[in-house]
Amino acid sequence: MIGIVGYGAYLPRYRIKAEVIAQQWGMDPEAIKRGLQLLEKTVPGQDEDTITISVAAAKDALKRAQIDPKEIGAVYIGSESHPYAVKPSGTILIDALGIGPYVHVASYEFACKAGTEAMYVSYSHVKSGEMKYAMGIGADTSQGAPGDALEYSASAGGAAFIMGMERVVAEILFTNSYTSDTPDFWRREGENYPRHGGRFTGDPAYFKHIVGAGTALLEKSKMSPGDFKYAVFHMPNGKFPQEAGKRLGFTKEQMEVGWIVPWMGNTYSGSSPTGLAAILDVAKPGDLIFMVSFGSGAGSDGFIFRVTDEITKVQDRGVKVREMLDHHKIHLNYGEYAKYRRKIKLNE
Amino acid sequence: MRDVVVIGAGMTKFGELWSKSIKDIFVEAALSAIEDAGVDHIDSMYVGAMSPGLFVGQEHLGAVMADYLGVTPIPATHVESACASGGVAFRQAFLEVASGASEIVLAGGVEKMTDGADVTDTLATAADQEYEVYQGITFPGLYAMIAQAHMHQYGTTREQLAAVAVKNHRNGSKNPNAQFRSEISAEQVMSSTMVADPLRLLDCSPVSDGAAAVIVASMDVARKLRKNAIRVLASAQASDTIALHGRKSITTLGSVVSAAKKAYKAADLQPKDVDLAEVHDCFTIAEIVVSEDLGFFEKGKGGEAAASGKTSIECKIIPLNTSGGLKSKGHPVGATGIAQIIELFEQLNGKAGARQVADAHIGMAQNMGGSGASCVIHILEGK
Amino acid sequence: MITARYHREIPQRYRLEAGKCSGCGEVNFPPRVVCPKCKGKKFETVRLNNEGTLLTYTVVRVGSDKFSKETPFPVGIIELNDGVRITAQIADADPEDLKIGQKVKLVFRRIQEDGKSGILCYGYKAVTV
Numbered sequence: 001m002i003g004i005v006g007y008g009a010y011l012p013r014y015r016i017k018a019e020v021i022a023q024q025w026g027m028d029p030e031a032i033k034r035g036l037q038l039l040e041k042t043v044p045g046q047d048e049d050t051i052t053i054s055v056a057a058a059k060d061a062l063k064r065a066q067i068d069p070k071e072i073g074a075v076y077i078g079s080e081s082h083p084y085a086v087k088p089s090g091t092i093l094i095d096a097l098g099i100g101p102y103v104h105v106a107s108y109e110f111a112c113k114a115g116t117e118a119m120y121v122s123y124s125h126v127k128s129g130e131m132k133y134a135m136g137i138g139a140d141t142s143q144g145a146p147g148d149a150l151e152y153s154a155s156a157g158g159a160a161f162i163m164g165m166e167r168v169v170a171e172i173l174f175t176n177s178y179t180s181d182t183p184d185f186w187r188r189e190g191e192n193y194p195r196h197g198g199r200f201t202g203d204p205a206y207f208k209h210i211v212g213a214g215t216a217l218l219e220k221s222k223m224s225p226g227d228f229k230y231a232v233f234h235m236p237n238g239k240f241p242q243e244a245g246k247r248l249g250f251t252k253e254q255m256e257v258g259w260i261v262p263w264m265g266n267t268y269s270g271s272s273p274t275g276l277a278a279i280l281d282v283a284k285p286g287d288l289i290f291m292v293s294f295g296s297g298a299g300s301d302g303f304i305f306r307v308t309d310e311i312t313k314v315q316d317r318g319v320k321v322r323e324m325l326d327h328h329k330i331h332l333n334y335g336e337y338a339k340y341r342r343k344i345k346l347n348e
Numbered sequence: 349m350r351d352v353v354v355i356g357a358g359m360t361k362f363g364e365l366w367s368k369s370i371k372d373i374f375v376e377a378a379l380s381a382i383e384d385a386g387v388d389h390i391d392s393m394y395v396g397a398m399s400p401g402l403f404v405g406q407e408h409l410g411a412v413m414a415d416y417l418g419v420t421p422i423p424a425t426h427v428e429s430a431c432a433s434g435g436v437a438f439r440q441a442f443l444e445v446a447s448g449a450s451e452i453v454l455a456g457g458v459e460k461m462t463d464g465a466d467v468t469d470t471l472a473t474a475a476d477q478e479y480e481v482y483q484g485i486t487f488p489g490l491y492a493m494i495a496q497a498h499m500h501q502y503g504t505t506r507e508q509l510a511a512v513a514v515k516n517h518r519n520g521s522k523n524p525n526a527q528f529r530s531e532i533s534a535e536q537v538m539s540s541t542m543v544a545d546p547l548r549l550l551d552c553s554p555v556s557d558g559a560a561a562v563i564v565a566s567m568d569v570a571r572k573l574r575k576n577a578i579r580v581l582a583s584a585q586a587s588d589t590i591a592l593h594g595r596k597s598i599t600t601l602g603s604v605v606s607a608a609k610k611a612y613k614a615a616d617l618q619p620k621d622v623d624l625a626e627v628h629d630c631f632t633i634a635e636i637v638v639s640e641d642l643g644f645f646e647k648g649k650g651g652e653a654a655a656s657g658k659t660s661i662e663c664k665i666i667p668l669n670t671s672g673g674l675k676s677k678g679h680p681v682g683a684t685g686i687a688q689i690i691e692l693f694e695q696l697n698g699k700a701g702a703r704q705v706a707d708a709h710i711g712m713a714q715n716m717g718g719s720g721a722s723c724v725i726h727i728l729e730g731k
Numbered sequence: 732m733i734t735a736r737y738h739r740e741i742p743q744r745y746r747l748e749a750g751k752c753s754g755c756g757e758v759n760f761p762p763r764v765v766c767p768k769c770k771g772k773k774f775e776t777v778r779l780n781n782e783g784t785l786l787t788y789t790v791v792r793v794g795s796d797k798f799s800k801e802t803p804f805p806v807g808i809i810e811l812n813d814g815v816r817i818t819a820q821i822a823d824a825d826p827e828d829l830k831i832g833q834k835v836k837l838v839f840r841r842i843q844e845d846g847k848s849g850i851l852c853y854g855y856k857a858v859t860v
Contacts, residue, residue, distance in 0.1 A: 013823050046801050047822055047840040047856060055839040083841075083851055092853060096745040096839050330823065339800070346800070348847055468795040478740055479761065480818045482842060482854065484791065484798045485806045492789035493808060500787070500831045545790040545826065593808045593816040598787055 002127050003171040003305065005164035006065020006314065009277035010056035010139075011157040011264060011324040014043040016337045018152050024334040025147045032152060037238020041155035041265025043332060044141040046340050048156065050079045051089045053270075054139045055096045057160040060318030061135065062097065064169075065162045069097050072162065073131025074104035076121055078114025078269045079158075080187075080194075081141045082107050093137075111185060112234055113295025114138060115158070115269035120301055122163045123172055133164040140268035145193035146343055153237050155265025159273035169314050170280060170289070170305040174221045178213035178300045185296035196296075205298050206240055207247065213300035214248045214292045221304050225249035229287040232258030232275035234294035236266045250290070257282060258291075263325040269295075276305075278321035285309045349446035351567045353577035354728065356385025357690040362558035362678030363527040370397075370404050370460035371416045377559035377683075378417050378456050385563035386573050391450035392423045396437030396457035397682035398430050402470040404463050413456070430474035431630060433457060434560070434685025435715030435724035441564040442583045442726075451569050456561035457687070459680035467555050471681075474718035476591035488552055488631065490592050490719040492544035495633040497598040499546070501648070504636060506546055508651030510537035512632040513550050513675055515660055520672020522702035527556050527678030551632040553673075558680035560687040578696045581617070581710070582727040584610035592719045603723035604641040604714065611725040612643075617710065619643035622666060622727070624695055624705045625712040626688035629673040635659075638714055639668060642725075661705055670695060670703045685715035689726065696730030733845055737852055744854035745839070747781060749815065750774035760815050781837040782860070783811035790826040797843050805829055809837075809857055822856040834860050 017040045019029030033039060044053070054077050062069060077089045090105035108114040108121075115138010122134035139158025144151035163172075184205030187194035197205075210233055218224065225231070231250040233241040238261050245255045258275035267274055272293040279289055289305040338344050358380025360373045368376070374395065382390065393414060401407040410424035427437040434457030441455035461467055472481045475490060498504045514534055520526040532550060540549040570577035586606035589595055596602055612618060619642060627642070629635035636650035644666045645653045653659060659668040671677050671691035674684060692711035694700045700708075709730045716723045742748040743761045750762030754771030760779060765772060788807030791798070798804070805821040807829075821829065822840055835857040842854040 045823060045840075047820075047842065049841055049851075051851075051853070052838075052840050059839075092745075095741055096853070098746055466796050468793070469797075472795060476818075478736075481795075482740075482744075482852075483806060483818050483856075484794060484801070484804065484820050484842070485818055486791055486793065486795060488793070489789050489791045489806055493787040493806070496789060496831065497787035541792075542790075543793045545792070547789075591818065593818045598808065 001168045001171050002123065002165050003163065003168040004161050005067065005133065005166065005168055006061040006162040007159065007277050007280055008057045008060025008064060008318050009157070009159040009274050009321050009324070010053050010060070011042050012044045012048050012053070013328050013330050014045055014332055014340065015040045015329045016043050016332050016334070020334055021152055036152055037262055038152050038265065039262045041153060042157050042267070043337055043340055044156035048141065049083045050077070050081050050139045050141055050158070051083055051092050053141065053156065053158045054089060054093050054137045054160065057139065057158045058093060058097055058135065058137060061160040061162050064314040064317045067133060067162070067164070069099040072099050072103060072133045072135055074122060074125050074134040075099060076106055076108055076118035076135070077137045077139060078108035078110070078116070078118035079138070079140050080109060080111055080114060080268055081143070110299060111295035111297050112268045112271055113293040113299055113301055115273045116293035116301040119161050119273065120175055122161070123175065126163045126165060133162055135160060135162045138269040138273040140270050142266070142268040143193055143341060150196065153266040155267050157264060157267035157274055158270035159277040161273070167310050168308055169310045170307050172303060173306055174217060174304040176213060176217050176220055176302045178209050178216060180298065182298035184298055201296070205296060206236065206294055207244060209298050209300040210234065210244045210292050210294050211247050213302040217292070217302035217304065223304070227288055228254060228290045230258055230279045230283065231255050231290040232272050232279060233292050234272045235259065235261035235275060238262050260321060260325060274321060280311065281315055281320040281322065283307045283311055285311060350448060352442050352445045352580045353565055353567060353570045354562050354580065354689065354693050355565050355570050355573065355575040355577050356381050356387070356563040357561070357693045358384050359525055359560035359687055359690055360558050361525050362556045362680055364462050365557040366462065368557070370400060370406065370458060371412065373460065373557060373559040374413050374456060374458040375416050377458070377561040378413070378454060381454065381561035381563050386575065387452050387563060390419060390422060390452050390454045390563070392444055393419065393454040393456065394425050394427050394437040394440045396427045396433035396685060397459055398428060398433050399470050399473060400460070402473065403465045404460050429722045429724070430717030431628065431681050432685055432715045432717035432722045432724050433682040435688070435713065435726070436585065436685065438562065438685060438689055438726065439583050439585055439724055442580050445564050445566050452563060452565045454561055455564055455686060456559065457683040457685055458559035459682040460557050461555045461680060462557050480591050486544065488544040488547050491631040491633055492547045493592065494598055494637065494719070495546055498633060498637060501599050504651035506538060507534060508636065508655040509551055509632040510534040511655040512629065512635045513537045515654065516629060516669050516673040516675040519661060519670050519703055520676025523672045523677055526672045526676050527554055528676045547631055547633070553630050553675050553679040556678035556680040558678055558683045560683045560690055562686055562689050562693065576697045578693050579729045580726060581729045582611040582614035584614060585724040586610070588721050590718065590721045599637065600647070601637055601641050601716070601720040601723065603720050604638055604716065607723045607725045608642050611727050615727045617727065621710055622712045623708045623710050624667040624670055625714060626671060626691050627668050627714045628716040629669055629675050630679060632675070635668060635673065642712070642714060661703060664706065667705050670700065670705060685724065688713035688715060692728045696728060732849060734850060737850060747779035747837070747855065749777050749779050751777045758813060758815050760817065779815055780812040783809045783835055785829065785831055785833040785835055786810050786816065787831060788821065788829055807857065809835055820856045822858050824859055828859070836860050
């Protein structure tokens, strides 16, 4: 049996409400909230970044897995906001957690699905018998251009998954991927903010790949939507994942626990991974979970998990996602948010 | 060791001395001291300065000043112990004469802080760079943490801290060399800008330029010159952990206790025998804690003593910082320790004018580096 | 450029590695060459407990250049549960809510940067529990 042996998630405490951003740009707050199905998003503190978020999530993953960090053979962090353009985020993380030095480390990039890429590769290393444990992390502190639609959703957070063969809490039954060259959302080297193709990001990009991967995954596994207790998809806003789920044949009830975007925003590479963590926090032995991520450019990674008896032993060993979404929040005004996100030109 | 005396003193005004360089101010103070002492030569010199390299890009200050004072080839040494640089420079001069190695030694101190360097960063080099400063703490922050702990443990109040600043400004208003010569009120102190809770702007000594120098000599030289010699009864120095978090207690300055013990023993005196003291009030809380650790007041009662006037010139229990202290006189870091000696020299010679403490016979100077990692104490005796 | 100076302190700043004197058991953080208590020179590496109590604190409102955009921020001296004391910022905290005796735990955060193009410097900060 191969799958997740430990998982953890981390969300910063800071928030900004959608209506505060709307008021800043003279938009109608209610229309924005209705249209995007977003209430507020997480904002990283001035001392937080993809690396610190990954470390916090990975710490909880280690707490849940209760393994010797030195037995981890690979650590991959997927993000579109790695703090360095050249220097992997993972080296700082392994030294912080006492992993290595005999460990593979690399940074992954594929817009919002870099996290699931990291998870997939970690799983593959264990599946091939190459190593006992491997960790895949998806984390981001994504930037939304001021005044752009994406400013309401671009948020910060991440989740970490340790893959292994012993005391597996969620077995990975099937995986797949669906990729094609699609110019829906990109950022050129040196640019501060990404650009996107407006409505082109919908059907030709997000839906094509999620539905493409999802359909193929159902076929590969010979399962149907009704078999699953939970479903989670990449969440760029509140509406898209609900529509994607619907197109694939999933119900709102199946998606409810993992649909955390209205309170979290879009944590990009952390999006579906954190949704998965939220599900694992409450899942019961035997539950089947269907997950499809999406990364612009574009591609989708699909996973089918089956929760095992081991899950109940680990859930309480770390912080739960719902706890972080609902409590200890610090709300910011737009000025504070702009300062924290370094959107203000300083005299440097 | 033989007897050592101070026979002359000179200093610049302390303040923002835009038109004068570090060399200008040191030479001004040194020449003034040499003239006051009436000596026609000096055998050696010590220059106390905390960070001329960071402030003005100039190290090797001993050589620089010997050159500009025109006294090469005498030995000249730069002495550094953060804010205690001046006091330690004085101690070196004392030891050189006491040992018999020299007859006449100049002990000077200087700092030029207004030439554009990042003062906060530079002063922070007196703390633990990797485990205090790295974390974002500043000097006011370190003393603020001492203040919070002292207030928590002993009930010291915000008003008591203000009383120290008010008293020092009152004294400083009578000091022609002081940077700030205006009196301030407790209300002004307590409504000034918060720097690091609970310390406000007027709890903190200022950024200053200035230099001070004294001539230290043997008794023989003093007699020959028939000078108003003030004897150095004791010279003591102590060290403690660099980081505040490494101390045995956050509310007691171990280096002060240690140096004071040695100084009292050497002079065969007790705290009650001291008639006045110049203490290191880099922040108001420092004066309060030091007044306890020098044994003038019971531990924890320093604030109450300050607020009830026990440290004022008029009260005569133990006038502290008759010069105005670092707060009002100014704190050109390296010069401070020497300026303290100069105040004692004037007081013990009966030349302190409006600041004069009646019957001043025994004076103490306490100079401290960083958050108390080094401390140097001198006890001087008048005629 | 502080690359080497930074790199040397990584075990301490990332993993709280300290030196426990083999002679008297005194724990030194950061590790030292000579034990200040018994002058011993043999040590074993231990990791500090990451929970503790706030002994004292302040709120820095005027910071040095590097930290000037982050003020006001609280900094405190924390006594960790194994008796070792450290200085650290208290993150995500409202200064009004802090008090001496507060329980805290250490988390991994970005402490500073060596300018716009220099290295990023990480380490520990405290958060209230």
